[in-house]
Amino acid sequence: MSENSTVTTPQFLKVDSPLNMVSGAVLPEYELIYETYGELNADASNAILICHALSGDHHVAGVDKDGKPGWWSGYIGPGKPVDTDEFFVVCSNNLGGCRGSTGPTSINPDTGKVYGPDFPMVTCRDWVNSQNELRKHLGIDQWAALIGGSMGGMQVLQWAIDYPDKLRHALVIAAAPKLSAQNIAFNEVARQAIMSDPDFHDGRYIENNTTPKQGLGLARMLGHLTYLSDDMMGTKFGRELREDKLQYNYGAEFQVESYLRYQGEKFATKQNFDANTYLLMTKALDYFDPAADFDHDLTKTLANATAKFLVVSFTTDWRFSPERSHEIVKALLDNDANVSYAEIESKHGHDAFLLPNEHYEGVFRAYMQRVKSEIHTSENGDQS
């Protein structure tokens, strides 16, 4: 099988049992869209769940019907660090998303109209609970590993805390144990950008046959900024102009302005991301604070986690800096947990977790070898 040649087709899981959400809301029924890669082995011991980041989706590897490669296909696929010749890899779109799982653009069964702003607030814990239904549906008793970057890393942490016996390894990449005031502030400005767009219509823009493109584009521009490092922007754009000389107007004069505008517009129009989903995902991030249930003590929070951990951070990531990963590592060390930590040298800021990097790949591959070796041990154990 040649690399990335397989076209992946998404599947749906319809859950008829109600989901009691952290906010107190009840979702009577819901659907999760997901993709799988590789084969589940006989004792279902080689399954891996990937958790996506803020604007991510279920298409993590392979190519879709339009030929688009998955968002983490650099690291997941045949012969890749997460080797789909060895592992059965699963990725679902989070509840509240806009790529096929039940979310604000879905029809509310109570009203027969799209949920829009009436979709209940989701939290990381709700995502984990809904993904646990997917685990049961796939006949997997225990994930060999859970892997996630950024928001996905937080979801992995939540899994390890809430369902300790359902995973053997947790790979928490470019994440944090909770958002800082600055992180929340950035999210709030992004939300305000969306909500103050005249086309927002209090979230009922679909019923009004419009979308708050301007606001969503602005939110994306701001978000995108926090993914890049100062150094990287300096190298990539510097003060380079689009024209030969300054125009003294408010057009996109500098290359960096043009780039950001393009990113914003692409997100809001071509990628057709739903504004209500963006609001929900940023709120879910803000709410994420598993230690709040344990006297704000992260060590206590992770006391019951039995998974083995790999924590990874990137040197120029200022959105979720290495120091935030140190907090996670420290709490795990306090519990004498099995934990390894790598701080990857990269100039790409938060975005680095998605980009090629020799050291990152080496660490990822070495750790996945360990995950794999334990599967083979358990298989041999079953045979003897």
Place this chain on the structure above:
Amino acid sequence: MSSISPEFKLISDWIKPNSRVLDLGCGDAKLLKHLIDTHKITGYGMELDSNKNIEAMEAGINVIQSNLNNHDICHYFDEDSFDYVIMTQALQVVTRPDELLDDMLTVGKQSIITFPNFGHWRMRAQLIFKGRMPETDTLPYHWYDTPNIHMCTFNDFEDLCEEKGIEVVERAVVNSEHRSTLGMKIAPNWLGEVALYKVQKKTS
């Protein structure tokens, strides 16, 4: 079981089975792996170098990428978290060996330290007769590119221990082939190339 150097063999002999061990500058974690296999120890390695980190992970060892100059170990670990904190051939490369020694004996009950002896006769001879900074098999660097920024002799190290109220529990010396000879026992500071110390805080 892979073969290990006599230096590591000597260290192993100083470690009680089932103990908790932290290895600073653990490299590819060969020593930790050996101690896990033979002594059923638990613990962690710490290593700054990215490639060595990967090698340690490949060996299935829990390794924390960390800079020993940042007082990271006191940030990460509580007092007396380990039975032993080991540091082989790294004392001389850190910015403040004296402070790191304090940190090691804070998070560990005992420390095992090995370092190249700058008092070895070959070093002394090069300085006396050539008038140049020594370059040997154990220390194959030029003065300007050496990572070994804080060289010391056995006597220097023991003076530091004395000053800090640190007790030397065990001491051994080996040559660059990591073997031990009679001469080294008689005149360690002249004939020993690598020093091995097991130390702890003096109980007053």
